[in-house]
Amino acid sequence: MTGVVARDYAVRAVVRAARLLELLRASEGGAPLNELAASSGLAKASVFRMLRTLEGLGFVERPDGSDTYRLGVRCLELGQAYLEQTDLRREALPVLERLRDRFDETVHLGVLDDEYRVVYLEKLDSTQAVGIMMSRVGKTAPSHCTGLGKALLAARDGDPVGALVERGALRRYTPNTIHRPAELRRELTRITRRGYALDLEEHEPGVRCVACAIDGPSGSAVAALSIAGPAQRVAEESLRGELAAAAREAAREIGLRLGAARREVAS
Amino acid sequence: MTGVVARDYAVRAVVRAARLLELLRASEGGAPLNELAASSGLAKASVFRMLRTLEGLGFVERPDGSDTYRLGVRCLELGQAYLEQTDLRREALPVLERLRDRFDETVHLGVLDDEYRVVYLEKLDSTQAVGIMMSRVGKTAPSHCTGLGKALLAARDGDPVGALVERGALRRYTPNTIHRPAELRRELTRITRRGYALDLEEHEPGVRCVACAIDGPSGSAVAALSIAGPAQRVAEESLRGELAAAAREAAREIGLRLGAARREVAS
DNA sequence: GTACTGCGTTTCACACAATGAAACGAGACC
DNA sequence: GGTCTCGTTTCATTGTGTGAAACGCAGTAC
Incomplete structure (x- = not known):
């Protein structure tokens, strides 16, 4: 496209x-x-x-x-209607809530738009440190330097990195931002291999997160979720370990629920 | 149309x-x-x-x-952008927050769309009894039976009631809904005269509110705000008295802030 | 005062973009 | 295999959307 x-x-x-x-x-x-x-x-x-x-x-x-x-x-009316109609959000919500409550960290749900930007569909705030992240439902964020974005790019077929380069979208937001195409491609293969994406202060300084793609009924990724928190609280090991595992499990569960919901409609 | x-x-x-x-x-x-x-x-x-x-x-x-x-x-992206760009919302927010905190009742900000529906731009929940109202940012509601709607209709010139009749919009939602054109017209003149609109369980059973139009820099109404609560808690006298006065004052203040904001931009 | 400049608005003749009827193909159902 | 129904494609026609240019109205300079 x-x-x-x-x-x-x-x-x-x-x-x-x-x-x-x-x-x-x-x-x-x-x-x-x-x-x-x-x-x-x-x-x-x-x-x-x-x-x-x-x-x-x-x-x-x-x-x-x-x-x-x-x-x-x-x-605004259309935007709100979109949010209400997408069954992705409806099915994901309870799972996301459990995830948020378990770790008390901020949880996101997002998709890619046709310009390869991340769009947040849901944000559940941690009770600690609310407001350090600038994300918000309906807002967009770059995909090459966010957990959600990289998880979704990795799941895309075609050449998403090429598309980003064309658009001149590989801006550098922090010293950690991966802004070289080749490096980003390597990062994406790594993500596909291990099943989760990290964002180590690549977009907002002081914010880290782990994200997983959510596979829809057809098998391809339709969205992604992430668990995010302040860098001083979430260690990289816990991101890669416990949090990544929880995120993957949650993503899998949402995927299953989506399949079930779809089948229900069909019947 | x-x-x-x-x-x-x-x-x-x-x-x-x-x-x-x-x-x-x-x-x-x-x-x-x-x-x-x-x-x-x-x-x-x-x-x-x-x-x-x-x-x-x-x-x-x-x-x-x-x-x-x-x-x-x-x-969704456009809808969110709309919300962020409208200075109405930005200017109104602090005033609405004060209003909510003062009475601890739910406060709304809304406008009319081109189909004469109310669209909510902001909703600040009361800490008590959250969730009895089905309003929500971006959602629409009928104008002839809501406080916001009637306040805005009353401030419109032309023949808004006629337009509603044409659209067959004067549906009855509760026994209290004013659904006769003539009666609605009388209600609107009453509202203009006294400067505030009431909703006495005309849309949602058990919900009452008082609303005031907000005049923009040009003098005509650009939005309205309302204070709403459960019928058993907010007496009609307090709606007409204390709450109405507070709503009018808040609306006036927002109007002034809008004028100031506009002048700033112009300079 | 006039001349000028920058803006939104309107006009108009032309070209081709958008249109709808109808033909096509794929899949489901019987 | 026949017969639906639905999405897709084709294609000739026409009327719609188009942009250049003219217009009118501010404001500003001088």
Whole structure:
């Protein structure tokens, strides 16, 4: 899926609309017409029509009647509906809760989006040290330097590292960030072999975690979960040992539940 | 959808794509192609192309590779971005927190979407009796029988009640629901006059609340806040008295902060 | 005051993108 | 094997989305 759509199917106007929404998402607190026209590379008139269409649909709004466009409430409604509808989250929740309670560390559930970013679907906070991690449901994070991300990349077929390189996504966030393609590829094979991914302060300084991919009914990974905590509390040995084992077991259980849920629907 | 866009500007393909997303949102856990084709009234081939386009963009996904389409992660990302970008929420939060702490009752912040539904932007739970209300950030609720909704409808110009009638939205949820247009109109004038809206178990049995509209810099209402609690704890007199006063004051303060924030940006 | 500049808006003729009918193929069911 | 139903593909047609350019309206400079 390096192209936007499998075949040459692709309704151009819709792709363009999505591009504008993405620009608005990236832009802090909205952008004026001209800016969007410039950065999208489309004609001003086209952008104008698009934005007005999106505004009428609630995907975009202009505070009172000003000239700066920002994302609209409709986006929130859809996002919330997505969360409610995904059975992944529903099935995973009890398992994640047990995991959190057992170690009292922060637990995450996440997937990759089409840009190879990690998107958090669930976050269960540890009772200790709440708020040191900047993760949050719906937020995105880079995949090459997070536990969730690396676990999911390792489970992808094709050449995810290549895709990341193309996008110039291999930024360095901390001294530990693996930012060289070759090294990242080695790391991914290692992850596949041992069945879990580590993040040793590669994204946020002071935060370590262990993550495992969750296999869906079809056998391929549909999500991943992680257990994360402050570096001074979680030793690398415990990450590799007890925590990794617990994470793998939890991932396996969620996978089974997903299969069961699917079969139930089918019947 | 009495006219999706002001003039005749409206990119048809985008409007159609939005219609499909809305259908998926309403449908529990996804829908197959044929169903979407039927309920959207579009040709099967068109729906097919649309869905594939949306899938490529991440707005829609198919679990493994099945035939049922559901909303995709991209929706969640946008929704989260919307929440983070709106300065309404940012400015309101500290004020709402004070309000919640003062009475230890659940506090809401919400807006109307383009279909005249209430959308919750923030919910601060009371420490007592958590979970009796089904509200949640990003969820929608009817406007004619909620405090937030009525406060916002009352502040709208035009004929919001007429719009609700057209949509057949005046459903009855409890014996107390105001479902007659004429009566609702009277209620709205009453609300405008006294400056706050009540919900006396009109939406959820056992839940009462008082709500006030928040005026943005331009003077018109941009949102509303409410204080809600179980009927047996919050007496109607205290709703009309102490709580209403506190809600009005909080709404006023948020309005001022919004004005200030806007002016800051402008400078 | 005028000239200028930067913005959102509108117009318009053209081109080709999006469309839907219909044909196709795969799988399930009987 | 026949007959459904469903997703997929093809293809000719047309009307939709397009961008260049013109417009109008601010604000600013001078």
